[in-house]
Amino acid sequence: MEKNLLAQARKYEKTYGEQISPxxxxxxxxxxxxxxxxxxNGFSFYNGKYHLFYQYNPYSTRWSSLHxxxxxxxxxxxxxxxxxxxxxxxxxDNAGVWSGSAVALPDGRHLLMYTGMHVSQLEDGSVDxxxxxxxxxxxxxxYEKYEGNPVIRPEILPEGSSKEDFRDPKLWWxxxxxxxxxxxxxxxxxxxxxVVLFRSAxxxxxxxxxxxxKSDNKHGTMWECPDFFSxxxxxxxxxxxxxxxxxxxxxxxxxxxxxxxxxxxxxxHTFHRKEIHALDHGLDFYAPQSLLAPDGRRILIAWxxxxxxxxxxxxxxxxxxxxxxxxxxxxxxxKLIQTPxxxxxxxxxxxxxxxxxxxxxxxxxxxxxxxxxDMTVAVRPAGGALYQKFTIKVAKDADCYTAVTYDxxxxxxxxxxxxxxxxxxxxxxxxxxxxxxxxxxxxxxxxDRFSVEVFVNDGEQVLTATLYTPQSADGISFEAxxxxxxxxxxxxxxx
Ligand code: FRU
Numbered sequence: 388m389e390k391n392l393l394a395q396a397r398k399y400e401k402t403y404g405e406q407i408s409p410x411x412x413x414x415x416x417x418x419x420x421x422x423x424x425x426x427x428n429g430f431s432f433y434n435g436k437y438h439l440f441y442q443y444n445p446y447s448t449r450w451s452s453l454h455x456x457x458x459x460x461x462x463x464x465x466x467x468x469x470x471x472x473x474x475x476x477x478x479x480d481n482a483g484v485w486s487g488s489a490v491a492l493p494d495g496r497h498l499l500m501y502t503g504m505h506v507s508q509l510e511d512g513s514v515d516x517x518x519x520x521x522x523x524x525x526x527x528x529x530y531e532k533y534e535g536n537p538v539i540r541p542e543i544l545p546e547g548s549s550k551e552d553f554r555d556p557k558l559w560w561x562x563x564x565x566x567x568x569x570x571x572x573x574x575x576x577x578x579x580x581x582v583v584l585f586r587s588a589x590x591x592x593x594x595x596x597x598x599x600x601k602s603d604n605k606h607g608t609m610w611e612c613p614d615f616f617s618x619x620x621x622x623x624x625x626x627x628x629x630x631x632x633x634x635x636x637x638x639x640x641x642x643x644x645x646x647x648x649x650x651x652x653x654x655x656h657t658f659h660r661k662e663i664h665a666l667d668h669g670l671d672f673y674a675p676q677s678l679l680a681p682d683g684r685r686i687l688i689a690w691x692x693x694x695x696x697x698x699x700x701x702x703x704x705x706x707x708x709x710x711x712x713x714x715x716x717x718x719x720x721x722k723l724i725q726t727p728x729x730x731x732x733x734x735x736x737x738x739x740x741x742x743x744x745x746x747x748x749x750x751x752x753x754x755x756x757x758x759x760x761d762m763t764v765a766v767r768p769a770g771g772a773l774y775q776k777f778t779i780k781v782a783k784d785a786d787c788y789t790a791v792t793y794d795x796x797x798x799x800x801x802x803x804x805x806x807x808x809x810x811x812x813x814x815x816x817x818x819x820x821x822x823x824x825x826x827x828x829x830x831x832x833x834x835d836r837f838s839v840e841v842f843v844n845d846g847e848q849v850l851t852a853t854l855y856t857p858q859s860a861d862g863i864s865f866e867a868x869x870x871x872x873x874x875x876x877x878x879x880x881x882x
């Protein structure tokens with residue numbers, strides 16, 4: 388195999404990455420050094436810093452020939468770019484260094500576990516595809532693939548499991564049992580995707596333990612990027628199902644993200660699922676990964692892109708693919724709550740606040756505009772009568788806007804990016820059923836140059852979407868059909 392692929396990628400990203408000015412990038416969302424980004428990988432805390440790797444093709448803004456890109460941060464918002472760490476330069480990963488995770492080892496090394504994607508043509512002309520789990524050890528900058536790779540081969544899986552769909556290991560150290568565990572996704576011809584659990588004393592010799600849960604062909608045809616952890620006394624499994632049928636207003640993205648709440652029996656290694664829901668109700672959210680921060684917070688970050696809309700890229704863009712803002716997860720009253728990491732607050736500047744503003748028809752508020760904004764809007768009915776609709780428009784000028792509309796009679800929130808700079812017939816609207824009733828709703832909008840994340844009712848639900856509206860469109864307006872009262876608090880985010 389080609390041995391200088393990594394050196395080549397590092398040289399290329401340095402030359403061409405530096406040609407991208409900060410103004411061409413999102414203000415506070417992660418983007419690739421140059422070229423293509425998909426899943427977050429190896430999200431971990433190591434040697435006093437947060438490390439975030441990502442599925443990366445430096446050479447083009449299209450998904451191909453996956454490497455691992457690398458970023459580090461002390462505050463989860465401001466990320467420094469480091470050189471790429473892995474290239475597809477071994478026989479077992481010749482078709483891509485695919486997704487995986489990382490842990491800090493007690494001996495001071497940083498361990499990466501990833502999927503080697505191997506493709507070769509056999510003598511009879513057929514194509515052999517095999518996914519295996521592999522390791523790399525490093526010091527936070529340079530990483531060496533383990534010479535004994537792969538460490539988990541599909542032969543270890545229950546009979547009937549596919550060797551072509553076996554990937555995305557999420558690794559952790561179990562302090563109580565003093566061993567490593569990893570979950571990965573797998574598939575048989577009949578189950579529509581499953582999450583399998585492995586155990587190891589040294590991260591090199593692995594045994595298959597159990598199948599944690601599976602789609603049973605009800606929730607998609609394959610489950611990608613599993614994550615499994617305990618949160619405030621509840622066990623949480625997160626998966627990214629492919630080709631999933633919509634359920635009510637949930638799971639409309641084709642490729643979705645589901646969270647499964649339940650209880651895990653640590654002796655039997657079985658998971659009793661109680662509920663399954665969409666983790667994000669917007670248009671662009673996939674393949675999330677979480678870490679446990681030193682202060683005990685469970686923090687999640689996701690690829691802020693619908694895989695199915697990946698071809699609708701703006702002309703001339705030199706990078707493509709973003710991450711969401713990292714989110715703190717918690718369980719409150721049985722519900723999974725997501726809020727932007729608290730570190731974001733230190734970048735809030737220029738506060739503008741309005742209280743008890745009566746709104747009927749359209750309203751603009753002096754000082755409320757911008758494309759790098761953290762804005763919270765609390766809405767309630769004015770007097771007895773319920774308003775019919777309340778809309779916030781952002782990234783707005785004479786031609787463009789992105790709208791978030793609440794219909795209190797049906798408790799539905801609608802996101803609309805039909806006029807948000809896309810020159811393709813992409814999916815532009817999404818609706819979510821909001822659990823609160825009676826016309827009261829609180830929306831926190833994180834607006835960046837190329838995205839909006841809407842946190843509803845203190846993080847009970849989130850809608851995330853990308854947009855490519857010209858940057859000069861920085862207006863924000865409020866509209867009501869009927870009358871409502873609003874409180875607005877708006878900050879610029881300056882990082
Ligand atoms: C999810 C995914 C993973 C895979 C990676 C390849 O987006 O398909 O299952 O490891 O992307 O880039």
